[in-house]
Amino acid sequence: MSAVCVLKMFIARRGKPYELWSDRGTNFRGGHKELQSAFESMAPKLQQQLAKQTINFHFNPPYSPHFGGTWEREIRSVKSALQGVLKDQVVAEEVLLTALIEVEGLLNSKPLGYASSDVADPDPITPNLLLMGRRDAALPQAVYGPHDTLSNRRWKHSQVISDHFWKRFVQNYLPGLQLRHKWRKSTDNATVGQIVMIVDSNLPRGLWLVGTITKVFPGTDGVVRAAEVKVKDSIYIRPVTKLVELPEMPEDSSGTSSN
Structure with missing residues (x-):
């Protein structure tokens, strides 16, 4: 399936993106050139109307897969x-x-x-x-x-x-x-009040448990290896290896919130 067809399906499902980021695969580069060629073959008046619908393509440098x-x-x-x-x-x-x-x-x-x-x-x-x-x-x-x-x-x-x-x-x-170093470098302990996601493969798919750490259980060496997490009205005790800390998302500068 061509990159242009995939792009059209993506737009039909999600709407037109402002920009696209990808590697320099021949399918992506070919789709970009095909769209440019189709645009250049249009009448000037039609080009002027469609210029507002431009999608900016960004390609990684050659031989740099780590950029993506x-x-x-x-x-x-x-x-x-x-x-x-x-x-x-x-x-x-x-x-x-x-x-x-x-x-x-x-x-x-x-x-x-x-x-x-x-x-x-x-x-x-x-x-x-x-x-x-x-x-x-x-x-x-x-x-x-x-x-x-x-x-x-x-x-x-x-x-x-x-x-x-x-x-x-x-x-x-x-x-x-979870970024966890070995003995060469210590990591920060889990603390009360942190928002975490519980990793549990036994739950039905798509069910992500997110809660707040309400209690920690440090060992004799002071390292926290387990924590108590409150998810709505339920309490779970899990090892910290099964907890993923979630960052706080910044407030919208406009003061609006999503419903």
Whole structure:
């Protein structure tokens, strides 16, 4: 599928972006040149009208994949999880497409930080909230057994794939968000009042528990290795290796807030 077709699908789903960042893959560069060529072949009056719809393309320097570390890490985590789930399994295009769109929803529902307006009940900020201006719209998830992968109902097959993806993603990717050095350098202890996300692969997919640390349990060496976390009306005690600290998102300078 050409980069231009993918861009048109993205715009139809999310709206026209102001700018795009990517590596210097031939598909991306080719799509950019194709759009430029199509624009230059238009009549001057039409060019003038469409100039307001310009999309700024930004390409990484040659031989510098690390410049795209922010998105490459997300791509790698999705690829690794899907490869582990699908292995050599061949699935129908309809099943794979449904599963990939569900994966997209999972990634866009991941908490980025929290709103400081009410620390007693943290309000996580997610990509979906920024994209759609509302909370994640996912339906409550049912859990299916491994035997359902052989079901002739394609929608159920796609749900099983999404469930397996969720477990591998939570197990392999989220713990990496915690910066933990070995003996050469100490890290800051967890403290009361911190807003954290609990890593738990046993929860239904898309369910991110975000709460406030209410108590810490230091060892004899003073290092905190476990903490008590309050999530709404529930209390969880978890090792700090299963907690991901969320940053406080800055207030909107205009004073407005999302609904």
